[in-house]
Amino acid sequence: MERHVSGTLRPYCDQRGYPYKGRKKQLVSLSEKLESGRYSRWSEVDDLYACTVVVPTAAHEDSVLGFLSDAFEEVEVRRRNSTQKAPDVFRFDSTRYIGRIESNPGLDLPEGVQNIQFEVQIPTAFEYAWAVVTHDLVYKSENFDWREQRLASLLKASVEQSELLIAGFQSNVSIVPKSAHPDSDAKNQIVDIFRGLVISGSISKELTPTSWSRFADNFYSLAKSYSSRRAAPVKAVELANAIAARIEGSDEWSELMSGSLFQVVLGMVGGKIAPAANLNNFVVVDSVELRDFHNLEHIPKVFDFNS
Template identity: 70%
Template sequence: MAIPSRTLNAFRRVEPILEVVDRYVSSTLRPWCDGHGYPFKGRKKEIASLSEKLESGRYARWSQVDDLYACTIVVPTATHEDRVLAFLGQAFQEVELRKRNSTQKASDVFRFDSTRFVGKIQHFPGLDLPEEAGQVQFEVQIPTAFEYAWAVVTHDLVYKTNDFDWRKQRLAALLKASVEQSELLISGFQANVEVVPQSPHPESDAKQKVVKVFRDLIDLGHISKQMEPASWSRFSDNFYALTKSYSGFRAAPDKAVELATAIKSKIEEEGGYADLMSGSLFQIVIGMVGAGIVPRATLDSFTVIDSVELRDFHNLERVPKPFDFDS
Protein backbone atom coordinates (compact mmCIF):
# COMPACT_ATOMS: atom_id res chain seq x y z
CA MET A 1 0.00 0.00 0.00
CA ALA A 2 1.27 3.50 -0.88
CA ILE A 3 1.57 5.81 2.13
CA PRO A 4 1.61 9.64 1.93
CA SER A 5 5.14 10.81 2.67
CA ARG A 6 4.20 13.15 5.56
CA THR A 7 2.29 10.35 7.29
CA LEU A 8 5.18 7.96 6.77
CA ASN A 9 7.75 10.41 8.11
CA ALA A 10 5.65 11.26 11.16
CA PHE A 11 5.19 7.58 11.95
CA ARG A 12 8.90 6.83 11.59
CA ARG A 13 9.73 9.62 14.05
CA VAL A 14 7.42 8.20 16.70
CA GLU A 15 8.05 4.49 16.04
CA PRO A 16 11.04 4.15 18.43
CA ILE A 17 9.00 5.74 21.22
CA LEU A 18 6.14 3.32 20.50
CA GLU A 19 8.54 0.47 21.20
CA VAL A 20 9.23 1.99 24.63
CA VAL A 21 5.52 2.49 25.33
CA ASP A 22 4.80 -1.06 24.20
CA ARG A 23 7.39 -2.57 26.54
CA TYR A 24 6.38 -0.46 29.54
CA VAL A 25 2.61 -0.87 29.23
CA SER A 26 2.88 -4.58 28.45
CA SER A 27 5.25 -5.24 31.36
CA THR A 28 2.84 -3.38 33.66
CA LEU A 29 -0.42 -4.96 32.52
CA ARG A 30 0.50 -8.50 31.50
CA PRO A 31 1.59 -9.75 34.97
CA TRP A 32 -1.48 -8.16 36.56
CA CYS A 33 -3.77 -9.74 33.95
CA ASP A 34 -2.09 -13.12 34.39
CA GLY A 35 -2.65 -12.87 38.13
CA HIS A 36 -6.36 -12.21 37.64
CA GLY A 37 -6.95 -14.62 34.79
CA TYR A 38 -7.59 -11.97 32.11
CA PRO A 39 -6.16 -12.58 28.62
CA PHE A 40 -3.97 -9.70 27.46
CA LYS A 41 -2.90 -8.66 23.97
CA GLY A 42 -1.01 -5.55 22.86
CA ARG A 43 0.02 -4.18 19.48
CA LYS A 44 1.59 -1.14 17.85
CA LYS A 45 -0.51 0.34 15.07
CA GLU A 46 0.59 -0.56 11.56
CA ILE A 47 1.43 2.30 9.25
CA ALA A 48 -1.13 1.21 6.62
CA SER A 49 -3.94 1.16 9.17
CA LEU A 50 -2.82 4.50 10.60
CA SER A 51 -2.74 6.13 7.17
CA GLU A 52 -6.28 5.03 6.36
CA LYS A 53 -7.47 6.20 9.77
CA LEU A 54 -5.99 9.67 9.28
CA GLU A 55 -7.67 9.88 5.87
CA SER A 56 -11.07 9.42 7.52
CA GLY A 57 -11.22 13.15 8.30
CA ARG A 58 -12.02 12.49 11.97
CA TYR A 59 -8.70 13.83 13.27
CA ALA A 60 -7.58 17.46 13.13
CA ARG A 61 -4.05 16.96 14.50
CA TRP A 62 -1.51 14.24 15.21
CA SER A 63 -1.87 14.56 19.00
CA GLN A 64 -5.49 13.40 18.77
CA VAL A 65 -4.48 9.91 17.65
CA ASP A 66 -4.89 7.81 20.77
CA ASP A 67 -4.18 4.27 19.62
CA LEU A 68 -0.71 4.32 18.09
CA TYR A 69 -0.25 1.71 20.76
CA ALA A 70 -3.33 -0.21 21.90
CA CYS A 71 -3.95 -3.27 24.00
CA THR A 72 -6.85 -5.43 25.03
CA ILE A 73 -7.78 -6.88 28.41
CA VAL A 74 -10.47 -9.54 28.01
CA VAL A 75 -12.83 -9.93 30.97
CA PRO A 76 -15.38 -12.73 31.52
CA THR A 77 -18.29 -10.31 31.94
CA ALA A 78 -18.78 -6.56 32.15
CA THR A 79 -18.97 -6.79 35.96
CA HIS A 80 -15.16 -7.16 35.98
CA GLU A 81 -14.63 -3.77 34.33
CA ASP A 82 -14.47 -1.72 37.53
CA ARG A 83 -11.57 -3.80 38.86
CA VAL A 84 -9.63 -3.31 35.61
CA LEU A 85 -10.37 0.41 35.46
CA ALA A 86 -9.29 0.86 39.07
CA PHE A 87 -5.90 -0.68 38.30
CA LEU A 88 -5.49 1.32 35.08
CA GLY A 89 -6.24 4.51 36.99
CA GLN A 90 -3.50 3.72 39.48
CA ALA A 91 -0.92 2.58 36.93
CA PHE A 92 -1.34 5.31 34.29
CA GLN A 93 -2.52 8.87 33.80
CA GLU A 94 -6.11 8.80 32.57
CA VAL A 95 -6.78 11.01 29.55
CA GLU A 96 -10.27 9.84 28.67
CA LEU A 97 -12.64 7.05 29.59
CA ARG A 98 -15.22 5.86 27.09
CA LYS A 99 -17.60 3.55 28.89
CA ARG A 100 -19.60 0.92 27.06
CA ASN A 101 -22.97 2.18 25.79
CA SER A 102 -21.84 5.81 26.22
CA THR A 103 -21.73 6.58 22.49
CA GLN A 104 -24.90 7.35 20.57
CA LYS A 105 -26.31 4.22 18.99
CA ALA A 106 -29.73 3.51 17.52
CA SER A 107 -31.68 0.64 19.06
CA ASP A 108 -31.40 -1.39 15.86
CA VAL A 109 -27.62 -0.96 15.47
CA PHE A 110 -25.13 -3.58 16.66
CA ARG A 111 -21.43 -2.70 16.60
CA PHE A 112 -18.28 -2.73 18.71
CA ASP A 113 -18.94 -0.74 21.86
CA SER A 114 -16.61 -1.98 24.59
CA THR A 115 -15.18 0.22 27.32
CA ARG A 116 -11.96 2.00 26.32
CA PHE A 117 -9.42 3.64 28.61
CA VAL A 118 -7.16 6.24 27.00
CA GLY A 119 -4.08 7.02 29.05
CA LYS A 120 -0.45 8.07 29.21
CA ILE A 121 2.57 6.80 31.10
CA GLN A 122 3.01 8.68 34.37
CA HIS A 123 6.53 9.97 34.93
CA PHE A 124 7.84 9.68 38.46
CA PRO A 125 11.31 9.86 40.01
CA GLY A 126 13.44 6.89 39.06
CA LEU A 127 11.47 5.94 35.95
CA ASP A 128 14.10 5.47 33.26
CA LEU A 129 12.06 6.34 30.17
CA PRO A 130 12.43 9.03 27.47
CA GLU A 131 10.30 12.07 28.19
CA GLU A 132 8.53 11.58 24.85
CA ALA A 133 7.09 8.29 26.06
CA GLY A 134 4.87 10.18 28.49
CA GLN A 135 3.38 12.22 25.65
CA VAL A 136 2.05 9.25 23.67
CA GLN A 137 -1.59 8.41 24.27
CA PHE A 138 -2.50 4.74 24.20
CA GLU A 139 -5.78 2.88 24.35
CA VAL A 140 -6.81 -0.07 26.50
CA GLN A 141 -9.93 -1.87 25.29
CA ILE A 142 -11.88 -3.94 27.82
CA PRO A 143 -14.20 -6.29 25.92
CA THR A 144 -15.94 -9.28 27.41
CA ALA A 145 -14.96 -12.73 26.18
CA PHE A 146 -17.94 -12.87 23.82
CA GLU A 147 -17.26 -9.38 22.46
CA TYR A 148 -13.61 -10.18 21.90
CA ALA A 149 -14.46 -13.40 20.05
CA TRP A 150 -16.91 -11.49 17.83
CA ALA A 151 -14.31 -8.80 17.04
CA VAL A 152 -11.58 -11.31 16.21
CA VAL A 153 -13.82 -13.43 14.01
CA THR A 154 -15.45 -10.62 12.06
CA HIS A 155 -12.53 -8.20 11.66
CA ASP A 156 -10.75 -9.99 8.82
CA LEU A 157 -14.00 -11.24 7.27
CA VAL A 158 -15.57 -7.79 7.04
CA TYR A 159 -12.86 -5.12 7.17
CA LYS A 160 -9.84 -6.78 5.56
CA THR A 161 -11.49 -7.77 2.28
CA ASN A 162 -11.14 -6.71 -1.31
CA ASP A 163 -14.66 -5.37 -1.59
CA PHE A 164 -17.51 -3.74 0.31
CA ASP A 165 -20.46 -6.05 0.75
CA TRP A 166 -23.65 -5.03 2.54
CA ARG A 167 -24.32 -8.68 3.33
CA LYS A 168 -21.05 -9.03 5.22
CA GLN A 169 -21.87 -5.97 7.29
CA ARG A 170 -25.29 -7.40 7.97
CA LEU A 171 -23.93 -10.77 9.08
CA ALA A 172 -21.43 -9.04 11.38
CA ALA A 173 -24.27 -7.05 12.95
CA LEU A 174 -26.36 -10.23 13.37
CA LEU A 175 -23.46 -11.91 15.14
CA LYS A 176 -23.03 -8.88 17.42
CA ALA A 177 -26.75 -9.04 18.24
CA SER A 178 -26.23 -12.67 19.27
CA VAL A 179 -23.31 -11.59 21.44
CA GLU A 180 -25.45 -8.98 23.20
CA GLN A 181 -28.16 -11.59 23.76
CA SER A 182 -25.61 -13.91 25.36
CA GLU A 183 -24.31 -11.06 27.51
CA LEU A 184 -27.82 -10.29 28.75
CA LEU A 185 -28.40 -13.93 29.67
CA ILE A 186 -25.09 -14.08 31.54
CA SER A 187 -25.53 -10.77 33.38
CA GLY A 188 -28.90 -11.97 34.66
CA PHE A 189 -27.81 -15.58 35.07
CA GLN A 190 -29.14 -16.15 38.57
CA ALA A 191 -32.44 -14.45 37.80
CA ASN A 192 -32.80 -16.36 34.54
CA VAL A 193 -32.20 -19.68 36.28
CA GLU A 194 -35.44 -19.23 38.21
CA VAL A 195 -37.55 -19.06 35.03
CA VAL A 196 -35.98 -22.07 33.30
CA PRO A 197 -38.33 -25.08 33.57
CA GLN A 198 -36.54 -28.08 35.05
CA SER A 199 -36.91 -31.55 33.61
CA PRO A 200 -36.49 -34.62 35.81
CA HIS A 201 -33.04 -36.21 35.50
CA PRO A 202 -32.09 -38.82 38.12
CA GLU A 203 -28.36 -38.14 37.98
CA SER A 204 -28.75 -34.36 38.28
CA ASP A 205 -31.35 -34.71 41.02
CA ALA A 206 -29.05 -37.00 42.99
CA LYS A 207 -26.07 -34.63 42.66
CA GLN A 208 -28.22 -31.74 43.84
CA LYS A 209 -29.23 -33.69 46.95
CA VAL A 210 -25.61 -34.67 47.64
CA VAL A 211 -24.47 -31.06 47.51
CA LYS A 212 -27.29 -29.99 49.83
CA VAL A 213 -26.35 -32.66 52.39
CA PHE A 214 -22.71 -31.58 52.62
CA ARG A 215 -23.40 -27.86 52.42
CA ASP A 216 -25.82 -28.23 55.33
CA LEU A 217 -23.20 -30.18 57.32
CA ILE A 218 -20.71 -27.35 56.80
CA ASP A 219 -23.24 -24.57 57.45
CA LEU A 220 -24.32 -26.22 60.72
CA GLY A 221 -20.72 -26.63 61.86
CA HIS A 222 -20.57 -30.43 61.73
CA ILE A 223 -17.77 -30.17 59.15
CA SER A 224 -15.13 -27.44 59.20
CA LYS A 225 -15.64 -24.57 56.75
CA GLN A 226 -12.03 -25.18 55.74
CA MET A 227 -13.13 -28.40 54.04
CA GLU A 228 -15.48 -26.69 51.58
CA PRO A 229 -14.44 -27.71 48.04
CA ALA A 230 -13.33 -25.23 45.40
CA SER A 231 -16.15 -26.50 43.18
CA TRP A 232 -19.33 -28.08 44.48
CA SER A 233 -20.14 -29.19 40.96
CA ARG A 234 -16.86 -31.12 40.70
CA PHE A 235 -17.35 -32.58 44.20
CA SER A 236 -20.79 -33.90 43.24
CA ASP A 237 -19.36 -35.36 40.02
CA ASN A 238 -16.66 -37.19 41.98
CA PHE A 239 -19.15 -38.39 44.59
CA TYR A 240 -21.45 -39.73 41.88
CA ALA A 241 -18.57 -41.42 40.04
CA LEU A 242 -17.64 -43.22 43.25
CA THR A 243 -21.14 -44.57 43.81
CA LYS A 244 -21.41 -45.59 40.15
CA SER A 245 -18.15 -47.55 40.47
CA TYR A 246 -19.75 -50.02 42.91
CA SER A 247 -23.42 -49.85 41.90
CA GLY A 248 -23.56 -49.45 38.12
CA PHE A 249 -25.20 -46.84 35.92
CA ARG A 250 -28.88 -47.50 36.67
CA ALA A 251 -28.58 -47.77 40.45
CA ALA A 252 -26.12 -44.90 40.87
CA PRO A 253 -28.67 -42.11 41.54
CA ASP A 254 -30.31 -44.00 44.41
CA LYS A 255 -26.98 -45.20 45.75
CA ALA A 256 -25.57 -41.67 45.75
CA VAL A 257 -28.47 -40.40 47.84
CA GLU A 258 -28.21 -43.46 50.11
CA LEU A 259 -24.51 -42.85 50.75
CA ALA A 260 -24.95 -39.12 51.36
CA THR A 261 -27.81 -39.77 53.78
CA ALA A 262 -25.79 -42.38 55.69
CA ILE A 263 -22.80 -40.03 55.98
CA LYS A 264 -25.07 -37.22 57.18
CA SER A 265 -26.55 -39.38 59.91
CA LYS A 266 -23.19 -40.66 61.12
CA ILE A 267 -21.59 -37.21 61.27
CA GLU A 268 -24.59 -35.67 63.03
CA GLU A 269 -24.55 -38.48 65.61
CA GLU A 270 -20.82 -38.88 66.20
CA GLY A 271 -19.24 -35.59 65.02
CA GLY A 272 -15.47 -35.58 64.71
CA TYR A 273 -15.09 -33.32 61.70
CA ALA A 274 -15.75 -29.84 63.07
CA ASP A 275 -12.04 -29.23 63.70
CA LEU A 276 -10.63 -31.13 60.72
CA MET A 277 -8.41 -28.83 58.64
CA SER A 278 -6.34 -31.24 56.52
CA GLY A 279 -7.12 -33.26 53.45
CA SER A 280 -10.28 -32.76 51.44
CA LEU A 281 -14.02 -33.13 51.86
CA PHE A 282 -14.00 -36.03 49.41
CA GLN A 283 -11.56 -37.90 51.66
CA ILE A 284 -14.29 -37.96 54.31
CA VAL A 285 -16.47 -39.77 51.78
CA ILE A 286 -13.65 -42.18 50.87
CA GLY A 287 -13.04 -42.91 54.52
CA MET A 288 -16.73 -43.59 55.17
CA VAL A 289 -17.01 -45.98 52.22
CA GLY A 290 -13.80 -47.72 53.27
CA ALA A 291 -15.28 -48.18 56.76
CA GLY A 292 -18.33 -49.93 55.28
CA ILE A 293 -20.92 -47.30 56.18
CA VAL A 294 -23.22 -48.60 53.42
CA PRO A 295 -23.58 -52.33 52.64
CA ARG A 296 -21.89 -53.45 49.39
CA ALA A 297 -20.28 -50.03 48.90
CA THR A 298 -16.58 -50.56 48.17
CA LEU A 299 -13.53 -48.77 46.84
CA ASP A 300 -12.39 -51.79 44.80
CA SER A 301 -13.09 -50.23 41.38
CA PHE A 302 -12.42 -46.59 42.16
CA THR A 303 -9.00 -44.93 41.85
CA VAL A 304 -8.14 -43.13 45.09
CA ILE A 305 -5.29 -40.74 45.89
CA ASP A 306 -3.69 -42.53 48.82
CA SER A 307 -2.37 -40.07 51.37
CA VAL A 308 -1.44 -39.78 55.00
CA GLU A 309 -4.78 -38.07 55.83
CA LEU A 310 -6.72 -41.20 54.90
CA ARG A 311 -4.75 -43.19 57.44
CA ASP A 312 -4.43 -40.59 60.21
CA PHE A 313 -7.90 -39.04 60.12
CA HIS A 314 -10.10 -41.63 58.43
CA ASN A 315 -8.48 -44.91 59.57
CA LEU A 316 -8.14 -46.21 56.03
CA GLU A 317 -4.97 -48.29 56.11
CA ARG A 318 -5.11 -49.70 52.58
CA VAL A 319 -6.49 -48.35 49.32
CA PRO A 320 -7.42 -51.14 46.90
CA LYS A 321 -6.76 -49.09 43.75
CA PRO A 322 -4.31 -46.26 44.52
CA PHE A 323 -3.48 -43.48 42.08
CA ASP A 324 0.04 -43.85 40.63
CA PHE A 325 2.11 -40.66 40.80
CA ASP A 326 4.79 -42.28 38.58
CA SER A 327 7.35 -41.79 41.31
Protein backbone atom coordinates in the same frame (compact mmCIF):
# COMPACT_ATOMS: atom_id res chain seq x y z
CA MET B 1 5.52 2.28 24.79
CA GLU B 2 4.79 -1.35 23.92
CA ARG B 3 7.47 -2.68 26.25
CA HIS B 4 6.35 -0.59 29.23
CA VAL B 5 2.58 -1.00 28.83
CA SER B 6 2.69 -4.74 28.18
CA GLY B 7 5.26 -5.23 30.95
CA THR B 8 2.81 -3.62 33.36
CA LEU B 9 -0.42 -5.21 32.14
CA ARG B 10 0.64 -8.77 31.30
CA PRO B 11 1.50 -9.80 34.89
CA TYR B 12 -1.80 -8.29 36.09
CA CYS B 13 -3.74 -10.25 33.45
CA ASP B 14 -1.81 -13.49 34.02
CA GLN B 15 -2.60 -13.42 37.75
CA ARG B 16 -6.31 -13.13 37.01
CA GLY B 17 -6.56 -15.34 33.95
CA TYR B 18 -7.45 -12.47 31.61
CA PRO B 19 -6.23 -12.96 28.01
CA TYR B 20 -4.01 -10.09 26.87
CA LYS B 21 -3.10 -9.01 23.35
CA GLY B 22 -1.17 -5.93 22.20
CA ARG B 23 -0.23 -4.48 18.84
CA LYS B 24 1.62 -1.51 17.38
CA LYS B 25 -0.29 0.20 14.59
CA GLN B 26 1.22 -0.66 11.22
CA LEU B 27 2.22 2.09 8.79
CA VAL B 28 -0.51 1.39 6.22
CA SER B 29 -3.22 1.23 8.88
CA LEU B 30 -1.95 4.46 10.46
CA SER B 31 -1.92 6.18 7.07
CA GLU B 32 -5.54 5.19 6.41
CA LYS B 33 -6.54 6.43 9.87
CA LEU B 34 -4.94 9.85 9.31
CA GLU B 35 -6.74 10.10 5.97
CA SER B 36 -10.07 9.83 7.79
CA GLY B 37 -9.94 13.57 8.48
CA ARG B 38 -10.73 13.14 12.18
CA TYR B 39 -7.26 14.04 13.50
CA SER B 40 -5.47 17.38 13.35
CA ARG B 41 -2.28 16.53 15.30
CA TRP B 42 -0.23 13.53 16.47
CA SER B 43 -1.29 13.96 20.08
CA GLU B 44 -4.90 13.18 19.10
CA VAL B 45 -4.04 9.72 17.79
CA ASP B 46 -4.78 7.44 20.75
CA ASP B 47 -3.94 3.97 19.48
CA LEU B 48 -0.42 4.01 18.04
CA TYR B 49 -0.11 1.26 20.60
CA ALA B 50 -3.30 -0.53 21.59
CA CYS B 51 -3.95 -3.60 23.65
CA THR B 52 -6.87 -5.71 24.74
CA VAL B 53 -7.67 -7.07 28.19
CA VAL B 54 -10.41 -9.70 27.85
CA VAL B 55 -12.65 -10.01 30.92
CA PRO B 56 -15.22 -12.77 31.61
CA THR B 57 -18.12 -10.35 31.99
CA ALA B 58 -18.70 -6.59 32.12
CA ALA B 59 -18.81 -6.82 35.92
CA HIS B 60 -14.99 -7.17 35.90
CA GLU B 61 -14.43 -3.86 34.10
CA ASP B 62 -14.23 -1.59 37.14
CA SER B 63 -11.36 -3.51 38.73
CA VAL B 64 -9.38 -3.33 35.46
CA LEU B 65 -10.06 0.39 35.12
CA GLY B 66 -8.98 0.89 38.71
CA PHE B 67 -5.66 -0.82 38.04
CA LEU B 68 -5.11 1.20 34.85
CA SER B 69 -5.77 4.47 36.67
CA ASP B 70 -3.23 3.55 39.34
CA ALA B 71 -0.59 2.38 36.86
CA PHE B 72 -0.86 5.12 34.21
CA GLU B 73 -1.99 8.70 33.64
CA GLU B 74 -5.65 8.57 32.64
CA VAL B 75 -6.65 10.72 29.66
CA GLU B 76 -10.16 9.45 29.02
CA VAL B 77 -12.43 6.47 29.66
CA ARG B 78 -15.02 5.70 27.02
CA ARG B 79 -17.53 3.44 28.72
CA ARG B 80 -19.59 0.85 26.88
CA ASN B 81 -22.94 2.25 25.76
CA SER B 82 -21.71 5.81 26.40
CA THR B 83 -22.01 6.78 22.73
CA GLN B 84 -25.37 7.40 21.11
CA LYS B 85 -26.70 4.23 19.53
CA ALA B 86 -30.09 3.50 18.05
CA PRO B 87 -31.89 0.51 19.61
CA ASP B 88 -31.72 -1.40 16.33
CA VAL B 89 -27.96 -0.90 15.86
CA PHE B 90 -25.39 -3.48 16.96
CA ARG B 91 -21.71 -2.57 16.74
CA PHE B 92 -18.46 -2.70 18.68
CA ASP B 93 -18.85 -0.63 21.85
CA SER B 94 -16.58 -2.15 24.48
CA THR B 95 -15.11 0.05 27.20
CA ARG B 96 -11.86 1.77 26.20
CA TYR B 97 -9.24 3.37 28.42
CA ILE B 98 -7.01 6.07 26.92
CA GLY B 99 -3.86 6.80 28.88
CA ARG B 100 -0.25 7.90 28.94
CA ILE B 101 2.84 6.63 30.70
CA GLU B 102 3.42 8.73 33.80
CA SER B 103 6.71 10.59 33.91
CA ASN B 104 8.61 9.11 36.84
CA PRO B 105 12.33 9.61 37.54
CA GLY B 106 12.98 5.87 37.77
CA LEU B 107 11.67 5.07 34.29
CA ASP B 108 14.23 4.78 31.50
CA LEU B 109 12.07 6.06 28.62
CA PRO B 110 12.91 7.93 25.42
CA GLU B 111 12.17 11.65 25.50
CA GLY B 112 8.60 12.48 24.48
CA VAL B 113 7.14 9.01 24.93
CA GLN B 114 5.05 10.31 27.86
CA ASN B 115 3.16 12.51 25.39
CA ILE B 116 1.96 9.57 23.29
CA GLN B 117 -1.44 8.15 24.11
CA PHE B 118 -2.26 4.44 24.10
CA GLU B 119 -5.55 2.57 24.17
CA VAL B 120 -6.70 -0.38 26.26
CA GLN B 121 -9.86 -2.09 25.08
CA ILE B 122 -11.77 -4.10 27.71
CA PRO B 123 -14.18 -6.43 25.90
CA THR B 124 -15.92 -9.39 27.43
CA ALA B 125 -15.02 -12.88 26.22
CA PHE B 126 -18.08 -12.99 23.94
CA GLU B 127 -17.39 -9.52 22.53
CA TYR B 128 -13.77 -10.40 21.86
CA ALA B 129 -14.73 -13.59 20.04
CA TRP B 130 -17.15 -11.61 17.86
CA ALA B 131 -14.51 -8.98 17.07
CA VAL B 132 -11.85 -11.56 16.17
CA VAL B 133 -14.20 -13.52 13.93
CA THR B 134 -15.71 -10.58 12.07
CA HIS B 135 -12.83 -8.08 11.86
CA ASP B 136 -10.99 -9.49 8.86
CA LEU B 137 -14.17 -10.78 7.21
CA VAL B 138 -15.89 -7.40 7.24
CA TYR B 139 -13.54 -4.54 8.03
CA LYS B 140 -10.68 -5.72 5.84
CA SER B 141 -12.91 -6.89 3.01
CA GLU B 142 -12.08 -5.94 -0.59
CA ASN B 143 -15.69 -4.82 -1.07
CA PHE B 144 -18.24 -2.86 0.92
CA ASP B 145 -21.08 -5.33 1.10
CA TRP B 146 -24.30 -4.43 2.91
CA ARG B 147 -24.93 -8.11 3.58
CA GLU B 148 -21.59 -8.54 5.35
CA GLN B 149 -22.31 -5.55 7.57
CA ARG B 150 -25.77 -6.91 8.30
CA LEU B 151 -24.48 -10.36 9.19
CA ALA B 152 -21.84 -8.90 11.50
CA SER B 153 -24.58 -6.90 13.25
CA LEU B 154 -26.73 -10.02 13.63
CA LEU B 155 -23.82 -11.80 15.28
CA LYS B 156 -23.26 -8.83 17.61
CA ALA B 157 -26.94 -8.96 18.56
CA SER B 158 -26.46 -12.59 19.54
CA VAL B 159 -23.45 -11.57 21.65
CA GLU B 160 -25.51 -8.94 23.48
CA GLN B 161 -28.24 -11.49 24.12
CA SER B 162 -25.69 -13.86 25.65
CA GLU B 163 -24.27 -11.03 27.78
CA LEU B 164 -27.72 -10.16 29.12
CA LEU B 165 -28.42 -13.78 30.03
CA ILE B 166 -25.08 -14.05 31.85
CA ALA B 167 -25.49 -10.73 33.68
CA GLY B 168 -28.79 -11.95 35.10
CA PHE B 169 -27.77 -15.61 35.31
CA GLN B 170 -29.28 -16.41 38.70
CA SER B 171 -32.47 -14.50 37.92
CA ASN B 172 -32.81 -16.12 34.50
CA VAL B 173 -32.47 -19.66 35.86
CA SER B 174 -36.12 -19.57 36.92
CA ILE B 175 -37.32 -19.13 33.32
CA VAL B 176 -35.66 -22.37 32.18
CA PRO B 177 -38.08 -25.31 32.36
CA LYS B 178 -36.65 -28.11 34.47
CA SER B 179 -36.35 -31.61 33.05
CA ALA B 180 -36.02 -34.81 35.06
CA HIS B 181 -32.47 -36.21 35.00
CA PRO B 182 -31.60 -38.89 37.60
CA ASP B 183 -27.88 -38.08 37.65
CA SER B 184 -28.48 -34.35 38.22
CA ASP B 185 -31.22 -35.00 40.78
CA ALA B 186 -28.90 -37.28 42.74
CA LYS B 187 -26.10 -34.68 42.73
CA ASN B 188 -28.54 -32.05 43.94
CA GLN B 189 -29.54 -34.29 46.86
CA ILE B 190 -25.88 -34.98 47.69
CA VAL B 191 -25.16 -31.24 47.93
CA ASP B 192 -28.27 -30.66 50.06
CA ILE B 193 -27.31 -33.46 52.47
CA PHE B 194 -23.69 -32.39 53.01
CA ARG B 195 -24.37 -28.66 53.02
CA GLY B 196 -26.94 -29.32 55.73
CA LEU B 197 -24.29 -31.12 57.79
CA VAL B 198 -21.98 -28.12 57.51
CA ILE B 199 -24.73 -25.64 58.36
CA SER B 200 -25.79 -27.67 61.41
CA GLY B 201 -22.20 -27.85 62.66
CA SER B 202 -21.98 -31.63 62.37
CA ILE B 203 -19.10 -31.07 59.95
CA SER B 204 -16.55 -28.31 60.51
CA LYS B 205 -16.99 -25.30 58.23
CA GLU B 206 -13.26 -25.56 57.43
CA LEU B 207 -14.09 -28.63 55.33
CA THR B 208 -16.57 -26.75 53.12
CA PRO B 209 -15.61 -27.49 49.49
CA THR B 210 -14.47 -24.64 47.26
CA SER B 211 -17.03 -25.91 44.75
CA TRP B 212 -20.10 -27.88 45.83
CA SER B 213 -20.68 -28.77 42.21
CA ARG B 214 -17.22 -30.37 41.91
CA PHE B 215 -17.73 -32.20 45.22
CA ALA B 216 -21.03 -33.64 43.95
CA ASP B 217 -19.36 -34.72 40.68
CA ASN B 218 -16.56 -36.51 42.57
CA PHE B 219 -18.99 -38.13 45.00
CA TYR B 220 -21.14 -39.35 42.13
CA SER B 221 -18.09 -40.70 40.27
CA LEU B 222 -17.21 -42.71 43.37
CA ALA B 223 -20.72 -44.22 43.49
CA LYS B 224 -20.54 -45.05 39.78
CA SER B 225 -17.25 -46.88 40.30
CA TYR B 226 -18.97 -49.68 42.25
CA SER B 227 -22.44 -49.69 40.66
CA SER B 228 -24.07 -49.84 37.24
CA ARG B 229 -24.93 -46.65 35.37
CA ARG B 230 -28.64 -47.19 35.95
CA ALA B 231 -28.23 -47.88 39.67
CA ALA B 232 -25.69 -45.07 40.29
CA PRO B 233 -28.22 -42.33 41.22
CA VAL B 234 -29.85 -44.52 43.87
CA LYS B 235 -26.52 -45.83 45.18
CA ALA B 236 -25.08 -42.32 45.42
CA VAL B 237 -27.99 -41.02 47.50
CA GLU B 238 -27.94 -44.14 49.69
CA LEU B 239 -24.26 -43.58 50.37
CA ALA B 240 -24.81 -39.90 51.18
CA ASN B 241 -27.61 -40.74 53.63
CA ALA B 242 -25.56 -43.48 55.31
CA ILE B 243 -22.63 -41.09 55.79
CA ALA B 244 -24.95 -38.35 57.10
CA ALA B 245 -26.48 -40.74 59.64
CA ARG B 246 -23.03 -41.72 60.88
CA ILE B 247 -21.85 -38.11 61.17
CA GLU B 248 -24.99 -36.88 62.92
CA GLY B 249 -24.53 -39.53 65.59
CA SER B 250 -21.12 -38.24 66.63
CA ASP B 251 -19.23 -34.98 67.20
CA GLU B 252 -16.05 -36.46 65.70
CA TRP B 253 -16.21 -34.33 62.54
CA SER B 254 -17.34 -31.04 64.03
CA GLU B 255 -13.79 -30.23 65.22
CA LEU B 256 -11.90 -31.59 62.21
CA MET B 257 -9.88 -28.79 60.59
CA SER B 258 -7.51 -30.58 58.21
CA GLY B 259 -8.03 -32.38 54.93
CA SER B 260 -11.15 -32.17 52.77
CA LEU B 261 -14.79 -33.17 52.92
CA PHE B 262 -14.24 -35.74 50.20
CA GLN B 263 -11.57 -37.39 52.36
CA VAL B 264 -14.28 -37.87 54.99
CA VAL B 265 -16.31 -39.68 52.33
CA LEU B 266 -13.35 -41.85 51.29
CA GLY B 267 -12.70 -42.82 54.88
CA MET B 268 -16.33 -43.82 55.35
CA VAL B 269 -16.39 -45.92 52.19
CA GLY B 270 -13.10 -47.57 53.19
CA GLY B 271 -14.77 -48.38 56.52
CA LYS B 272 -17.67 -50.14 54.78
CA ILE B 273 -20.28 -47.53 55.67
CA ALA B 274 -22.77 -48.83 53.08
CA PRO B 275 -23.40 -52.25 51.47
CA ALA B 276 -21.44 -52.76 48.23
CA ALA B 277 -19.69 -49.38 48.56
CA ASN B 278 -15.95 -49.81 47.98
CA LEU B 279 -12.84 -48.15 46.56
CA ASN B 280 -11.74 -51.05 44.36
CA ASN B 281 -12.15 -49.18 41.06
CA PHE B 282 -11.68 -45.59 42.23
CA VAL B 283 -8.30 -43.83 42.09
CA VAL B 284 -7.53 -42.18 45.44
CA VAL B 285 -4.97 -39.45 46.13
CA ASP B 286 -3.25 -40.79 49.25
CA SER B 287 -2.43 -38.43 52.12
CA VAL B 288 -1.45 -38.35 55.77
CA GLU B 289 -4.95 -37.14 56.66
CA LEU B 290 -6.57 -40.23 55.17
CA ARG B 291 -4.50 -42.46 57.42
CA ASP B 292 -4.39 -40.36 60.60
CA PHE B 293 -7.93 -38.98 60.66
CA HIS B 294 -9.95 -41.50 58.65
CA ASN B 295 -8.06 -44.76 59.27
CA LEU B 296 -7.80 -45.51 55.56
CA GLU B 297 -4.73 -47.76 55.42
CA HIS B 298 -5.45 -49.96 52.41
CA ILE B 299 -6.11 -48.18 49.11
CA PRO B 300 -6.57 -50.51 46.10
CA LYS B 301 -5.80 -47.87 43.44
CA VAL B 302 -3.46 -45.05 44.48
CA PHE B 303 -2.68 -41.96 42.39
CA ASP B 304 0.93 -42.18 41.16
CA PHE B 305 2.86 -38.94 41.69
CA ASN B 306 6.01 -40.34 40.07
CA SER B 307 4.84 -40.86 36.50
